[in-house]
Amino acid sequence: MSSELASMCSLTPGSVIALNEIPQTFDFMHEQQSKLNMPQNSQTTVKKINFQIPVVLPHERMYTLNIGNEKFILSGASLSFDSPSYFTDFFLSNSNETILSIDRSPKVFQKIYLHLQGYSIEIENEYEFIYLLMDSSYFKLTKLRERLMREGFIISISNQTFRFPKEIMTQKGNYPNLFSIFYNRIIDDPLIPKQTTLIPPPLSPTIINRDPKIFSQLLSALHGNQIEITSDSHREDLLKDCTYYQFFALEQRLIPHKISKNPFTGREEITIKLEHLKKKGLLNDSIGEMIEHEQPFTVIKYSRPYVDDGIWRDLIVQINSSDVTLLINPSIKFTTLILKGKIAIKMKSILASVTDDYIYEEELIWGVSVSKLTLLIRMDKANGFINGNNMDNQWISSLINAALEKGNDKNQVIEIKLTKSQWTINVQGRNKIWMDCVKFDGLTDVYYFNQSRKFL
Structure with missing residues (x-):
């Protein structure tokens, strides 16, 4: 040494x-x-x-600040440390004065006092942050205000205080978020006092009425940790709050999905529920190409926003809904898929970004307008169950042949409710589309639906 x-x-x-x-x-x-x-x-x-301090006031001279009912004595060096300010302006304008009385909170000023003396200060809670921010503006303490702006977020979730660095929320997709919007609003708030204000108006921190336990788990995930998801309802709570806080990248990480490689195509596939699809993650890579009549259909690709970073996989979309009906017309050996209600609106929104080949309409049911989407489909390679029975790959042909042998009405259509199903979306440019089913679970009538009921 x-x-x-x-x-x-x-x-x-x-x-x-x-x-x-x-x-x-x-x-x-x-x-x-x-x-x-x-x-x-x-x-x-x-x-x-x-550490050089400007000589705004004589460094060796002592000044007395009467804040509320308490007295604070500071040197000219301390007052010059964060200058120009309300204090230096006053004493420069009144050079013979060494005492200034101000009707503000002495409790809040204790932290300002330490700041002016060069100490690092710790913000206790969201209320103290707001009070210090207000008084730093009121007293024109630029360094203190800038230091407060560098402070991590201090947030109250249902009266439980959380503090965390801003850096964990600056990733693409997680920023801007609810907290950055709140802080920016506070910074630009016209209620933040200016030096011309005699008594600043009251300003309170925002208290967010959400589950603090869920937020604590999301915060842990933002730090890079894994969340142990205990149930579907737990996952839904996490996803709802991701949407509420605008943590969109984290939301994509938590959405249930499966990535696997299809050994017969040699390509990766991603299976994801319809309600979790984002339009900006879809890709029809046949758009813009010269489409020949015999050109094979292309599978729609998907890349999870903010997460997959442009990695495109064949999309398998899963539909869980009782509003999905498979229609089989034996006379013309034709199959179509009908979606109704909210599920039709969602699917139409998704398809509209990659194709124009669908039939969307509104129909009246008991005087209520209901959305209806009709799609051309193929079931020849699908694996699944009808009424709890595993279907072979010729089940539709067998069903059609049986109906034809009975000589049923040519206009008769067989309806099967698909409670769960998985599909690939196959397109040729924007003008043609086929939905290929890969897996399904269906019911033919209310008897089999009742069979699935459970006693309470």
Whole structure:
């Protein structure tokens, strides 16, 4: 250890380092760090700081601030540390005065007092943050206000306080979010006092009425940890709050999905529920190409926004709804799929971004307008169950032949409710589409539906 560093470390309790010597001392420590080859991003890095304080007020002169019912004594150096300010403006305009009385909270000013003396201050809660922000503006303390703006988020979720660094929410898709919007609104709030305000209007922090346990789990996930999801309802609560807080990238991570490789196509597939699909994640890579009549159909691709980073996989969309009906017309050996209600609206919204080949209409049912979507489909390679029975790959042909042998009405249509089904969307440009079923679970009538009921 050099003699200069040794002399620093052997200061007696009564020793004093002059203010104008401090920068040189920290320059020396910075040089010693470089000699030790310490990484610049290390937590032990000593930054080169300029401790020079402008001489706005005489540094050695003492001033008294009567804040509310308490007295605070500060040197001109401390008041000059964060200047120009309400205090320096007053004492410069009244050079013979050393006392200033202000009707503000002494409890809040305790932290301002420490700040002016050069101490780092800790913000206790969301209320103290708001109060300090208001008074930093009121007293025109620019350094304090900038320091508060660098502070991490301090948020109340159902009266439980959370504090966390802003950096964990700056990833694409998670920013801007509810908290950054709140903070920006606070910064630009016209109620934040200006120096011309006699008594600033009251301003309270925003308290968010959501589940603090769910938020704690989301916060842990934003730090890179895994959430142990205990049930479907738990996952839904997480997803709802991701949407509420606008954590869209995190939401995509939590959405249930399955990625696998199809050994027969050699391509990766992603299975995801219809309600979780985003239009901006869809790709019809046949659009813009010269489409020949015999050109094979192309499977719609999907890339989860913010998560897959442009990795496109064949999409398998899963539909869980009782409003999905498979129609089989034996006379013309034709199959179509009918979706109604909300599921029809969602599917139409998805398809509209990749094709124009669908029939969408509104029909009246008991005087109520209901959305209806009709799609051309193929079932020849689908695996699934009807009324709990596993169907072979010729089940539709067998059903059609049986109906024809009975000589049924040519206009008769067989209806099967598909409670769960998985599909690929196959397109040729924007003008043609086939939905190919890969897996299904269906019921033919109310008897088999009742068979699935359970007693309470």
